[in-house]
Amino acid sequence: MTIALLSHIELDAGYPGRFEAAGFCLYFATSPEQRANLDPQIARQIRGVLTIGSIGLSATEMEVLPALEIICAQGVGFEHIDVAAARQRGIHVTNGPGTNNASVADHTLALMLAITRRIPQFDAAVRTGEWKKTRWNTPGMAGKRLGIIGLGNIGALIARRASGGFDMEIGYHNRRQQEDSPYRYFLTTTDLAEWADYLVVATPGGKNTVRLVDAAVLHALGPEGFLINIARGSVVDSAALIASLHNKAIAGAALDVVDGEPQVPPEMFTLDNLVLTPHVAGRSPESVENMLTLVLANLEAHFSGKPVMTPVPE
Numbered sequence: 001m002t003i004a005l006l007s008h009i010e011l012d013a014g015y016p017g018r019f020e021a022a023g024f025c026l027y028f029a030t031s032p033e034q035r036a037n038l039d040p041q042i043a044r045q046i047r048g049v050l051t052i053g054s055i056g057l058s059a060t061e062m063e064v065l066p067a068l069e070i071i072c073a074q075g076v077g078f079e080h081i082d083v084a085a086a087r088q089r090g091i092h093v094t095n096g097p098g099t100n101n102a103s104v105a106d107h108t109l110a111l112m113l114a115i116t117r118r119i120p121q122f123d124a125a126v127r128t129g130e131w132k133k134t135r136w137n138t139p140g141m142a143g144k145r146l147g148i149i150g151l152g153n154i155g156a157l158i159a160r161r162a163s164g165g166f167d168m169e170i171g172y173h174n175r176r177q178q179e180d181s182p183y184r185y186f187l188t189t190t191d192l193a194e195w196a197d198y199l200v201v202a203t204p205g206g207k208n209t210v211r212l213v214d215a216a217v218l219h220a221l222g223p224e225g226f227l228i229n230i231a232r233g234s235v236v237d238s239a240a241l242i243a244s245l246h247n248k249a250i251a252g253a254a255l256d257v258v259d260g261e262p263q264v265p266p267e268m269f270t271l272d273n274l275v276l277t278p279h280v281a282g283r284s285p286e287s288v289e290n291m292l293t294l295v296l297a298n299l300e301a302h303f304s305g306k307p308v309m310t311p312v313p314e
Helices: 015-021 032-036 059-063 083-088 101-117 119-127 153-166 189-195 215-221 238-246 266-270 285-303
Strands: 003-007 024-028 046-051 070-073 092-094 145-149 169-173 198-201 226-229 252-255 274-276
Touching: 003 285, 015 024, 015 285, 046 285, 059 083, 070 285, 083 092, 092 285, 101 119, 101 153, 101 198, 101 226, 101 252, 101 274, 101 285, 145 153, 145 189, 153 169, 169 189, 189 215, 215 226, 215 238, 238 252, 238 266
Parallel strands: 003 024, 003 046, 046 070, 070 092, 145 169, 145 198, 198 226, 226 252, 252 274
Antiparallel strands: none
């Protein structure tokens, strides 16, 4: 029997065939309009949904899927999935912890270097024939202080890369101190920002972290500090960040995520102390393969009557 799945995400070439070979029929609704206007005949057949945390699945969307049994978040995040509504209906929810940790950590260090060493500006200058005019002195990163908001699996991997490869001193802020952590704990994000040269946002998204990095935190980071966000755009107050960058109240920022993405505040495009990438930190051939393999494992376990591999935490 073929099992119908609804995908909120586009899959790389070759992956739809893997789902078909495993006995799944994929339907795609990758835009808000497609999700809002799903064919009722298809909706009645859907038994599983593939999504990501930033898209999620609301209780209202679940209501039009009467046969729904399982929701699989491709990455670690699941902040926009109404988990309570799913559990009320007995729908399983899974995510993908650990599947893209290495890719996100790599991208974080790349963003830190790009904003510190002004890599995008140097590249643009060379391409326009300004080799000699733009050979500025730019600061180094080695030996500086790195503050991490959210010392989970990804945050810890970033810390290891930064301390081992760049001899950086590491501090962090979590809701609770990790007793076995070798790094310095700060009770508030403001205290951490005041201490740090670099402030990396690696905390989960969701209502508990909305605008956790606000004007006060950016003021504490100061005119020689850099902000890096590879978590969720909602964690950073965009208006406060734009003002801080415009006024040179911080040295610079590098963002892989923006609140309201894919729409980007137009004020960001004129800032020469900002580096932007389009939410690709977790995307690499290795991480995509890990994610899809885990999604298939969760689906196959569920539909064969076994416990899922990675249920979202209570």
